[in-house]
Amino acid sequence: MLHNARPAPEDDFILRVDNLSKSYGAVHALRGVSIAVRRGSIHGLLGENGAGKSTLVGIISGQHTPSGGTIALNGRVLENTDVRAMEEAGVFLVTQEPMIVDHLSAAENLMLGIWPSGPGGFVSWRRLNADAARMLEGSGINPKARAGRLDAVARRKLNILRAMFSGGKVIILDEPTAALTVTDRRVLFDFMRRLKAEGVTFIFISHYNDEILDICDAVSVLRDGSLAGGSDDIGAMTSEQLSELVLGRGLALFQRERVSHDGKAPLVSLRGVVAEHVDLAALDIAPGEIVGFTGLPGAGAKELARAIFGLNPTRAGTIRLGDAAAVALPRDPSDAFAAGIAYLSDDRRREGSVSQMSIADNIAMSSLGSRSRAGFIDSAAEARVVERYFQAMGIKAPGPQVAVDTLSGGNQQKVCLGRVLATEPRLLIVDEPTRGIDIGVKQDVLRIIDRLSRTGVAVIMVSTDTDELVRAADRICIFEHGAIRETLSGDAISTERLRRMVQA
Known part of the structure; x- marks a missing residue:
């Protein structure tokens, strides 16, 4: 249980951690970190993988016990905390992967663990549904909808609202925008701003500088387990300053030196590809060309990429590699590998590696x-x-x-x-290749892909990160209804134009 020890001065800060440390034997995961989070604000937490973010929020949420330091909530220093105690105090962690029971309704998920009882100890479904309808009002979520059928944004909203309904005063969001499109992120951020106006406090973990600058009021940056810096006024910081704090040095963002591929004989020719969410008439890719695929969820970008690799079944369509004859698309990944096609999944934990x-x-x-x-x-x-x-x-x-x-x-x-x-593929397909990795490693990955393309390998890059596509691709295809609606190439490629076209 939670023990209220010595009082701390009451002020505008709902949460203070002071000199927080965590060691695992000789390994120091966290070294004397102190941050203060204002009530009714969105406080960003930024840093490379391994910088200490997960350790810090793990301690704040009660999952880990600190080796030293204190946590004060609402002006009182807390001791001997665990997950239950911190949740009782009002601190909740919402993980990157939404904790949803797919076969239950949105209402049942919202009140999971606190279903109200009626006469005889049975669940009071009338009260549960009434409470859920009240909490979900204005969220765009149907209380009766099966949770497994909700889209990515709705699932994240549901987790946040569940924390609030359970008494959450400080809600920690661990990379909530993973797997979201630009449009999805905007919807989620508008939702967070609405809750902030109602007094909810968020700690927002992200790898994206632009997200921190867009949604947060303040930011703390960790590096090598220590607090590298930050600001109580995010408007006073630039993306370059954030990157320098994250890395401890200035960062030159990768920018591909584009060359024209016009007039080159294609290395990859796709014709008449038909599959679920895919209806592609034709697409040619030159050797050494990097082609970006993007669009709203279900528009066809990801679905076409997976069909080319044999992960999604096709009803029609052919592929020709180099001078070879056109053949049906691969039936499965083993056929694809044999043909010289490789695919990097957007889910490295479930499809990319055996951990x-x-x-x-x-x-x-x-x-x-x-x-x-x-x-x-x-x-x-x-x-x-x-x-x-x-x-x-x-x-x-x-x-x-x-x-x-x-x-x-x-x-x-x-x-x-x-x-x-x-x-040693001839065609490499990379699906969200920099998702969930820090800004420095992102540049490494983009440079590796760039170097590979210089050897003549054709590359398809599926991404919802418009900035990344603008810096890494020679040509960008915007998908809608399974087909390529628009294409940008050369000097026509810009972040502003691409965002406008994707959201159109």
Whole structure:
């Protein structure tokens, strides 16, 4: 339970952490961090993977016990806290993956764990539905809707409202915009601003400077487990200043040097592709060209990418690679790999890697066939491949035998990229390649893709990050109703124009 110890002065700050530290043996995950969060504000928390953000919010939400330091809520210092105690005090953590029971209704999810009782100890469905309808009013969520059918924004809203309904005064949002489109983010941010006006306080974790500058009132930046800096007035900071605090140095954002691919014979030719949410007449991609795919959810960008790799079934369509004859699209990923097509999933945890296995095993797994003879693997050849991509990806780890789940998110993504590149593809498809990784590693990943394209590999980059596409692609296709509605190329590519076209 929560113990109210010595009082702290009452002021405008609902939450104060002072000199907070956390050690795991000789490893110092957090070193003397102090931050103060104003009531009724949105306080940004920024930093690279491994900077200490998760440790800090884990302590604030009661998941971890600090090695030193204090937490004060509403002017009183708290001691001996755990998750239940912190939630009773009003501090809730909303994780990146929405905690939703898909087969239950939105109302049942909203009141999960606190369903009201009626006569005889049975659930009072009338009261549950009435309370849920009141709480969901104005959210755009139907209380009776099955939660598993809600879109990504609605699921995040539902988690936030559940925390509020449970007594949340400080709600920690761990990368809530992951997997959201630009339009989705705007809807979520408008929702957060409305709740802030009603007195709710948020701690908002993000890897995106523009999100911090857009939605937050103040920001704290962690680096190597310590507080690197921040501001109580986010309007006084620039994106460049935030990046310098995150990295400890100035950051030159990657910008691809575009070259014209007009007149080149295509390396990839797609014709008449029909699948769920896909109705593509034709698309050609030149060798060495990076083509961006973007659009609203279900518009066809992601669906076409997965169909090309054999993950989504197709009803019609052909692909031609180089001088080869046109053939039906791959039936499954093994067909795709055999044809020289590789795909990097947007979900590295579920589709991109086997987290309990080593870096070496993960890098090698998709290209095993090229090193197998009569069922035996050439271990020397495999070691050379692993070492090559371990070095080329710049993976920060003691060695390739380290388990993937011990790495930061950015290094896990580099392992996944090394795995697909080890197949030596002619066409590389990358789906949200920099999602959930810090700004420095993002530049590394974009540079790796850029260097690969310079060797003649054609690249499809699926992304909802308009800034990233503008800096990384030679041509950008905006999808709608399964087809390419508009295309930008060369000097016509700009962030403002692309955002306007995607939202149109």
